[in-house]
Amino acid sequence: MRALWPGLRAIIIKDIVVELRARQVLPTMVVLGMLIVFILRMAAEPGSTTIGGAVMGVAALWIAFLFSGLLAQERSFAAEQQNGCMDGLLLAPLDAGTIYLAKLLANVIMLTIFEVIVVPIAVISFNLHIAGGWLRLVAVLLLGNLGISSIGTLFSAAVQLTRTRGSLLSIVVLVILMPMMIPATFALLVLFGAMPEEAQNLASVRGSGTLTFVGSFKAAIGYMLAFDAVFVVASWLLFGVVVEE
């Protein structure tokens, strides 16, 4: 652990400093996220029920996270392609897994900054009422953030050098994240009051629908934790295979 920390910290600080000086991706992410929120806001008419607004708000939030996250993840290794920076990183006396963890944490930090800006905007524009409490909202967002970033960071390194970098990364990441979006959507629906906390008790919805199969808010958190753990550990172990020349 002590050997891991200096390298980890150096790469994270490098990525954050580069971003602060060049401001390449964070402004784009934020504007893209706001655009997604506002475009989906058009569909949630004021005349529609509050439930409809909450459902659209949840959709807007996850879509914004997924696509803005993709922007950050794609940049995180695209920036290393110039001037042979990737070779420099790989030549550093670090385990490949450490490079992955550092890049992952840098992406998580970027997406967290993004969430701090965009979540309040979405809450205001969809007039969302946070029934479940702020703390639980933050927990769900962070778990989603980690899952999105873990897969994105791994495959960002893989799709560099391809002509269709961004679009290829997006389909690879979205298809892997698709199962995780089920509990993630459920959890946010519960927090915004559009879904009862224990969906199992609803006789009318029992037995059909993917969201109700998640069952309860606790189960949704459990599923997300499981996905995060699987994604992070598998990516950490397999990253060396991806970047090896």
Place this chain on the structure above:
Amino acid sequence: MRRLLFALAFILLVASTWIGLTQGQIVPVQRNILYAHVPNSVCALLCFVVLLVASIGYLIAGRQAWDLAAVASAEAGLVFATILNATGMLFSRAEWNVWWTASPRLVTSAILWFLYAVYLILRASLPGSQYRRARICAVFGIIAFLDVPLVFVSARFIPDIHRPNFSFDSPWQSAALMLGMAGAAILAAALIWLRTSLLRSGVELENQLRQ
């Protein structure tokens, strides 16, 4: 040998269909599609297991045969997953009057199809050396497999509009299903084998042309 496998699969599938349509008919009529649907769904999953084993095999041994087997099983898996979803939709329309509904099992079948499709697109888009491409595809195969079981396993234990357990009232019906399963499994094996050797011929041809 391979021709024998194809012939055997053909005979078994015809026999399964024959029995299913004569002695083993299920009432109402649309449920007879299970003789095609269930074997195909089992094969779609089996191909994923082959894909996982081949991907791990490639990362450990580094031999190209493993990589080609992984691609072949993804191609076969895409075919089976397409038939699985298509027959499922026909049944769903006849039985529940909707083409598709977001029931857990239907969602996981759709995800399976997407994973195969993205695997093949990823493979076609990666440039550079074949080793790098094979490694990245193997990583995708492993992560995709880790991603899916969590969903499949949980989907088995939940109440669902989709019936997991069918009870047959005549031995003919189970015989038809078993024959169908055997036929489809042999067909899957033969297809993977055929595609692997075709891909290997392609690689050898490329190498010869380059020299």
